[in-house]
Amino acid sequence: xxxxxxxxxxxxxxxxxxxxxxxxxxxxxxxxxxxxxxxxxxxxxxxxxxxxxxxxxxxxxxxxxxxxxxxxxxxxxxxxxxxxxxxxxxxxxxxxxxxxxxxxxxxxxxxxxxxxxxxxxxxxxxxxxxxxxxxxxxxxxxxxxxxxxxxxxxxxxxxxxxxxxxxxxxxxxxxxxxxxxxxxxxxxxxxxxxxxxxxxxxxxxxxxxxxxxxxxxxxxxxx
Amino acid sequence: xxxxxxxxxxxxxxxxxxxxxxxxxxxxxxxxxxxxxxxxxxxxxxxxxxxxxxxxxxxxxxxxxxxxxxxxxxxxxxxxxxxxxxxxxxxxxxxxxxxxxxxxxxxxxxxxxxxxxxxxxxxxxxxxxxxxxxxxxxxxxxxxxxxxxxxxxxxxxxxxxxxxxxxxxxxxxxxxxxxxxxxxxxxxxxxxxxxxxxxxxxxxxxxxxxxxxxxxxxxxxxxxxxxxxxxxxxxxxxxxxxxxxxxxxxxxxxxxxxxxxxxxxxxxxxxxx
Amino acid sequence: xxxxxxxxxxxxxxxxxxxxxxxxxxxxxxxxxxxxxxxxxxxxxxxxxxxxxxxxxxxxxxxxxxxxxxxxxxxxxxxxxxxxxxxxxxxxxxxxxxxxxxxxxxxxxxxxxxxxxxxxxxxxxxxxxxxxxxxxxxxxxxxxxxxxxxxxxxxxxxxxxxxxxxxxxxxxxxxxxxxxxxxxxxxxxxxxxxxxxxxxxxxxxxxxxxxxx
Numbered sequence: 001x002x003x004x005x006x007x008x009x010x011x012x013x014x015x016x017x018x019x020x021x022x023x024x025x026x027x028x029x030x031x032x033x034x035x036x037x038x039x040x041x042x043x044x045x046x047x048x049x050x051x052x053x054x055x056x057x058x059x060x061x062x063x064x065x066x067x068x069x070x071x072x073x074x075x076x077x078x079x080x081x082x083x084x085x086x087x088x089x090x091x092x093x094x095x096x097x098x099x100x101x102x103x104x105x106x107x108x109x110x111x112x113x114x115x116x117x118x119x120x121x122x123x124x125x126x127x128x129x130x131x132x133x134x135x136x137x138x139x140x141x142x143x144x145x146x147x148x149x150x151x152x153x154x155x156x157x158x159x160x161x162x163x164x165x166x167x168x169x170x171x172x173x174x175x176x177x178x179x180x181x182x183x184x185x186x187x188x189x190x191x192x193x194x195x196x197x198x199x200x201x202x203x204x205x206x207x208x209x210x211x212x213x214x215x216x217x218x219x220x221x222x223x
Numbered sequence: 224x225x226x227x228x229x230x231x232x233x234x235x236x237x238x239x240x241x242x243x244x245x246x247x248x249x250x251x252x253x254x255x256x257x258x259x260x261x262x263x264x265x266x267x268x269x270x271x272x273x274x275x276x277x278x279x280x281x282x283x284x285x286x287x288x289x290x291x292x293x294x295x296x297x298x299x300x301x302x303x304x305x306x307x308x309x310x311x312x313x314x315x316x317x318x319x320x321x322x323x324x325x326x327x328x329x330x331x332x333x334x335x336x337x338x339x340x341x342x343x344x345x346x347x348x349x350x351x352x353x354x355x356x357x358x359x360x361x362x363x364x365x366x367x368x369x370x371x372x373x374x375x376x377x378x379x380x381x382x383x384x385x386x387x388x389x390x391x392x393x394x395x396x397x398x399x400x401x402x403x404x405x406x407x408x409x410x411x412x413x414x415x416x417x418x419x420x421x422x423x424x425x426x427x428x429x430x431x432x433x434x435x436x437x438x439x440x441x442x443x444x445x446x447x448x449x450x451x452x453x454x455x456x457x458x459x460x461x462x463x464x465x466x467x468x469x470x471x472x473x474x475x476x477x478x479x480x481x482x483x484x485x486x487x488x489x490x491x492x493x494x495x496x
Numbered sequence: 497x498x499x500x501x502x503x504x505x506x507x508x509x510x511x512x513x514x515x516x517x518x519x520x521x522x523x524x525x526x527x528x529x530x531x532x533x534x535x536x537x538x539x540x541x542x543x544x545x546x547x548x549x550x551x552x553x554x555x556x557x558x559x560x561x562x563x564x565x566x567x568x569x570x571x572x573x574x575x576x577x578x579x580x581x582x583x584x585x586x587x588x589x590x591x592x593x594x595x596x597x598x599x600x601x602x603x604x605x606x607x608x609x610x611x612x613x614x615x616x617x618x619x620x621x622x623x624x625x626x627x628x629x630x631x632x633x634x635x636x637x638x639x640x641x642x643x644x645x646x647x648x649x650x651x652x653x654x655x656x657x658x659x660x661x662x663x664x665x666x667x668x669x670x671x672x673x674x675x676x677x678x679x680x681x682x683x684x685x686x687x688x689x690x691x692x693x694x695x696x697x698x699x700x701x702x703x704x705x706x707x708x709x
Contacts, residue, residue: 008597012605019609023236023616031571033606039554039575040603043582044595046551048317049544050587052350055368057541071538075545082552088502091701093542095506098692098700099513100539104353106514106689107521108409112439113682117675120437135668142672143679150680167676172632174673176639177666178429181446183618184647185290185425187473188447190612191243191466192289193605198247232620239619253649256659285604286611318604321596350547351540358536366537432666433675448647471650473615478644480623481637488627 006201013202016193017209024213142170235480242476246468253468260435261452263442267393267420268298273306275392276385280407280421281323283399284316287424291397293463294422294450295326298395301457303335303342307392310385312346312367314356314406315399320347320371340379347371357410360388388415393441396421404431408439422449507695514693555579639665 018033057075060068074096080089121143123136148160149167156164197206271277279298283291302309313319323345332339346367349355358366363386369375376382384390388411396407396419404419411417422444423431434440444453447470450463513535519525520532558572558579566572582603585595628634645651646662691697 008601012601015602015606016609019606019613022613023233028568031568032574034610035571035575036578037603037606037610039558039579040582040599041607042551042554043579044317044586044599044603045547047583047586048348049350049547049551052544053541053548056366056537057544059368067534067538068541071541074538074542078542078545078549079552081549082556088702091502091506092509093545095509095701096513096535097539097543097546099510100517100535101352101354102510102689102692103514103517104357104410104521106686107518108413109682109685111413112405112408113678113685116437116439117433117679117682120433121675135664138668139672139675142669143676146673146676147679150676168632169635170669170673170676172636173639173665173669174429174677176636177643177670178426178674179618179636180640180643180647181425181428183425183477183615183622183644184448184470184474185446186612186615186618187243187470188425188466189286189289189608190615191247191447191469191473193609193612194240194244194469195247195462195466198244232623235620235623236616239616251650253653255649256652258659259663284607285600286607288604289608289612318599321599324596325600349540351543354536354539354543358533358540361533361536365533366540429666429670430674430678432671433678436667436671436675445647467649471648474644474648474651477619477622478641480619481626481641484623484626485628485637 009196009202010205013197013205016197017205021209021213024216141166146170146174239473239476242472243469246472247466250465251468251471253471255451255455255464255467257452257456258445258449260442261444261449261456263435264420264422264444264449264453265301265442265456267418267441268301268305268395271302271305271307271392275307276390277302277307277309278391278394279309279311279323280394280396280403281311281313281319281326282315282396282403283322283424284318285322287399288322290424290446291399291422291450292322292326293447293461294444294453295322295397296329297450297454297457297459297461297463298397298422299326299330300459301453303330303332303337308381308384309343310346310381310391311344312359313348314350314352315403317348320345324371340374341381344376344379344381344385345371346376353406353410356406360411360415362387388417391417393417394419394421398423398427400427404434404440404443408434412439422446503701506701510695510700511693514689551579551583639670 015033015036018029021027022030053075057068057071061072074093077089077093080086121140123139125133125137125140127133127136145163145167147167148163149171154160196202268277279295279302281291281295299309311320311323313323327339327343327345332343337343347370349359349367351358355366364376364382367376370379391411394407394411394417396404398404398421404421404423407417407419412419418441419439420441420443423446425446425448428443428445431440431443435443444450447463447466451467454460454464516528516535517532520529555576558575561572562569562576582595582598585591585598622640626633626637626640628637642658642662642665645655646658646665651658688697692700
């Protein structure tokens, strides 16, 4: 008996297979699924933003908080983007957002991303344990060499040549690990989809998709 | 075979897909170790006092569900029996609050004798990114009026004790982008000294190690592997553990691809000389 | 007058909000702190309005494609219909369940599938581009292989030395490299922030530099 859960599972598996069909070749079904995804996400984001505008923009005004009129004016100015000749009015609320956002980022970055990281890098290389000393030396030199590597205003000659080379080596180790972790993450997402696709009745859709691809490949070869 | 694979990568895709499907159908059940970072996260959770308040932030969307949803569920399952109160809000995207709701339904508050509004509140999605996180830390009730289900927060008993960042013992951020733990560190940890822990997708995990080493983060779980380790550590084996065997096959195929690439490069070089 | 309204006022707003927020982060001045908290609350609905503008822009793009009957314009018709269905179901009271089901069934699964595809492209890239030509590429490949072996249960069983090597690799050289990138990023944020506040970054307010003809 086909329950609503089975039907929903089949529908979602069909959409997933439409996306995976891109691995075979670019096709209409892939574009259909991706367009539905983009517009569905955009619609939900728009809906939630409208809800926020209402609850955190209009409701406080009804409650008597007149300062929120400024927020309402700012929100209306955002929509001037669609009024020909008055697009420049968008710059005012955007400027307020950018100014506040960048200051919050800057102020906190100085503490969290620079000061705290530098303080933790300055470890002792004269501890009783030789392995700790070596490890701390590797950390200090790695951070220094990679930071110097990013100093693009200095020409790579003389003493900067070996400094840049060592910095590049540390960077390659870090980026190699990042690549592997990225692969790990994406494989997890793939597995999440396949966990559903290998189970009945979704595996029937997979067999159908494989048959359609095989048929298309054979007919292309013939022609 | 090398030429075939290099010319048409679709054969590699078929090999990879078949390879990862086999353990899903017939699991191998290989043993797995627990990393230090996972133990740090566990210790951070256990250090919250019985009447403490935890802020759980699913900073990810549906596209990261495969890596982080199992982590969210197991953390939720670990927190509920401890007696701590949990408030949740999402900042990454509109679906983050939906995923919290899904996790709540999967775990079932009633199974732990807990009640919504008393032991757990979902504030929904709060747009505005870092500005909102900063504003939330200063005054919760001025920023948030209703929860995810449109109930006024004044009607929820738990919200009477959550007014600012200082009321929270621990923030757990499950992040899809490394800017999220950084935002929590910048706006809550630096300003109010709040402890931060959580988990991240595999891609950004290496970027957070510096913060773990400096103590700004109390450990961080690494994607589905971290979730599987946490499930084993807490005795709650679930969705993450099941996929580890298939993950192994995927990694083996990737390593084989690297070896084949270099083999073909060496053979080409030799044939030229 | 036009220059004052279109360029100078936005720069003054950036500088004003930037300086006030930065000062209140480091100094506890009661009046300024109250203003900063209130300003942060007022900016939340404005940033929400930006999201709505994005949604409307997408609709207008698809509407233009339908009007001009461009290639695959029928897809744009479907896109507009899907947009309104999702918009109505997520806003209308009483039918949120339909929206949740539709969102998790279709959008959620498609998103995961799209991101999962990248794994296959990465493996294909590993097959074609991971050539060890010098020390840097050797280190890149070696660290990649160590992470892949160390994170897989089968790797741990086959190479018991893999987990401690992975731990050392992640805790020492990788952490050093990533930390340097974090510091560089922090310096870049500050440098860029100062450039924006002083008005050197015109693109921030949407001003496009005109090419000399």
